Amino acid sequence: MEHICDELKKLNGRLNIKTDVSMKEYTTFKAGGRAACLVEPYDAASLSDIVKLCREKDIDYYVLGNGSNVLFADDGYDGLIIHIGADMADMTADGDIITAGAGASLPSLSSYAASKGLSGLEFASGIPGSTGGAVAMNAGAYGGEIKDVIVYAEVCDIYGNISRLCADELELGYRSSIIQKKDYIVCSACFKLNAGDIKTIREKMSDYNNRRREKQPLSYPSAGSTFKRPAGYFAGQLIEQCGLKGYTSGGAMVSEKHAGFVINKKDASAKDILDVIAHVKDTVYKNTGVMLETEVKIVGKENTLNIITFGYKYEKPPVCDMMIDVRSLPNPYYVDELKDKTGNDDDVYDYVMSSKEAEECIKKIKEDILEYVKKEKRLPIVGIGCTGGRHRSVTIARALKDSLLKEEYTVNLKHRDIDK
Numbered sequence: 001m002e003h004i005c006d007e008l009k010k011l012n013g014r015l016n017i018k019t020d021v022s023m024k025e026y027t028t029f030k031a032g033g034r035a036a037c038l039v040e041p042y043d044a045a046s047l048s049d050i051v052k053l054c055r056e057k058d059i060d061y062y063v064l065g066n067g068s069n070v071l072f073a074d075d076g077y078d079g080l081i082i083h084i085g086a087d088m089a090d091m092t093a094d095g096d097i098i099t100a101g102a103g104a105s106l107p108s109l110s111s112y113a114a115s116k117g118l119s120g121l122e123f124a125s126g127i128p129g130s131t132g133g134a135v136a137m138n139a140g141a142y143g144g145e146i147k148d149v150i151v152y153a154e155v156c157d158i159y160g161n162i163s164r165l166c167a168d169e170l171e172l173g174y175r176s177s178i179i180q181k182k183d184y185i186v187c188s189a190c191f192k193l194n195a196g197d198i199k200t201i202r203e204k205m206s207d208y209n210n211r212r213r214e215k216q217p218l219s220y221p222s223a224g225s226t227f228k229r230p231a232g233y234f235a236g237q238l239i240e241q242c243g244l245k246g247y248t249s250g251g252a253m254v255s256e257k258h259a260g261f262v263i264n265k266k267d268a269s270a271k272d273i274l275d276v277i278a279h280v281k282d283t284v285y286k287n288t289g290v291m292l293e294t295e296v297k298i299v300g301k302e303n304t305l306n307i308i309t310f311g312y313k314y315e316k317p318p319v320c321d322m323m324i325d326v327r328s329l330p331n332p333y334y335v336d337e338l339k340d341k342t343g344n345d346d347d348v349y350d351y352v353m354s355s356k357e358a359e360e361c362i363k364k365i366k367e368d369i370l371e372y373v374k375k376e377k378r379l380p381i382v383g384i385g386c387t388g389g390r391h392r393s394v395t396i397a398r399a400l401k402d403s404l405l406k407e408e409y410t411v412n413l414k415h416r417d418i419d420k
C-alpha cells in the first residue's frame with residue numbers, strides 16, 4: 001500500500017494522506033481495525049484525480065463520510081479510504097437554495113439553513129452524518145428525508161467523471177439510492193428549502209434533538225439504528241419483544257434504552273458487535289419470522305465479495321474461485337443502438353435483465369455463492385464472463401450487487417475488460 005501513498009503524493013502535493021489509520025477514530029461505533037491508507041480530497045477535481053489513479057493502478061477504495069453508519073471489521077481494510085470531510089464542507093445560500101459540500105456535517109447544514117431563515121432541513125439537525133453520506137443513504141427522521149429537499153447532487157463516477165444527477169435520477173428510496181448501486185461519490189448537493197421564521201425553525205430542531213436525547217442511547221458509541229425498518233414493523237419493537245434488550249457479547253450490547261441500537265458499551269471489538277447483530281437477527285427470525293436487514297454498512301475482508309467481470313476472448317482472471325459464464329444470455333452487442341455501450345448503461349442493463357434467463361442466472365449465482373461460503377467458510381472471488389466483458393457480464397455483476405446489498409456484504413466490482 002506504500003506505493004499508493006507515494007502515487008497520491010506525486011499526483012497532488014496538497015492532498016492530506018495518512019497511513020495505517022485506526023478506523024475507530026473515523027467511525028461513531030469507535031470499533032474496528034485499521035486501514036492501510038486514507039486520503040482527503042479537497043474538491044471535486046482532486047477527488048476525480050484520486051478515482052482515476054485508483055482505476056489506473058487497480059487500487060480498491062472505500063468512500064467514507066462521517067462514519068456514522070459504518071462498521072469496519074477487526075481485520076481492517078487493506079485498500080484506500082477516500083474520506084470526504086472538512087476539506088469539502090463549504091456551504092452557500094442563494095435565496096431559498098442551499099448548496100453544501102459532501103463533507104459538510106448534517107447538523108451544521110441544518111443550523112446553516114436555520115440561520116438563513118430556511119425551513120426543510122430541521123429533521124437533519126441530530127443526524128451525525130455528512131451531507132454526502134446522507135444523500136447516499138437518503139437519511140431521514142421525524143417525517144423528513146433528503147428526498148424531500150434535494151434538487152441535485154454533483155457526483156463522481158467510477159471513471160472519475162463529474163456530473164450532476166437531479167432528484168429523480170438519484171432514485172432515493174428508504175435508505176437507498178443510485179449512489180450506492182452505481183458507486184457514485186457525492187461531491188456536493190443542492191437543496192431547495194422554504195422561507196420560514198428562524199425562531200420556529202430553531203424550536204423544531206431543538207424539539208427533535210430533545211426527543212432523540214430522551215429515546216436514544218446517545219452517551220454510547222453506536223451507528224444509530226442498526227437495522228432497517230422491516231415493512232409493517234419497527235425493528236426496535238421486535239427486538240424488545242424477543243427479550244433482547246441488554247443482550248451482550250463482549251463489549252457490545254443491545255441498548256436498554258432503545259432496542260434498535262446496538263451500542264459499544266465498553267471497548268467492543270467489531271466481532272462483539274457483529275456477534276450481537278447475528279444473535280439479534282437469528283432470534284428475531286426464529287420468534288417472529290421477520291428477517292432483519294442491517295442498515296449499518298459492514299466493511300472488511302471477510303464481508304467483501306469481490307466480483308471481476310471479463311471477456312472470454314481475453315484470458316480468464318486467474319484469481320477467481322468461481323467462474324460464471326453468461327454467454328447464453330441475450331447479447332446487446334447485436335442491437336445497433338446498444339453495441340457501443342456497456343452494462344453500466346441503463347438501456348443495456350434493462351435489455352439483458354428483461355430476459356427470464358437473467359433472473360434465473362442471478363438466483364443461481366447467489367445459491368452457488370452461499371454453497372461456496374458453507375463449504376469454504378469464506379466468500380469467493382467471483383468471475384463473471386461474457387464474450388467481450390462489456391455488456392452481459394457487467395450487467396449481471398451490477399444486478400448481483402443490487403441484490404446482495406440487502407445482505408451484510410460489501411460488494412466490490414471490477415470490470416476488467418470494459419474499456420477494451
Ligand SMILES: Cc1cc2nc3c(=O)[nH]c(=O)nc-3n(C[C@H](O)[C@H](O)[C@H](O)COP(=O)(O)OP(=O)(O)OC[C@H]3O[C@@H](n4cnc5c(N)ncnc54)[C@H](O)[C@@H]3O)c2cc1C
Nearest residue numbers: 065066067068069129130132133134139140141186223224
Ligand atoms: C446516534 C445516531 C443517530 C442516527 N440517526 C439517524 C436518523 O435519524 N436517520 C438516519 O437516516 N440515519 C441516522 N443515523 C445514521 C447515519 O448518521 C446516517 O446514515 C448518515 O446519513 C450517514 O452519513 P455518514 O457521512 O456518516 O456516512 P458514512 O457512515 O461515512 O457512510 C455510510 C454510507 O454512505 C457512503 N458514503 C459516505 N459519504 C459518501 C459520499 N460523499 N458519496 C458517496 N457515498 C458516500 C459510504 O460509502 C457508506 O456506504 C444515525 C447515526 C447515529 C450514530
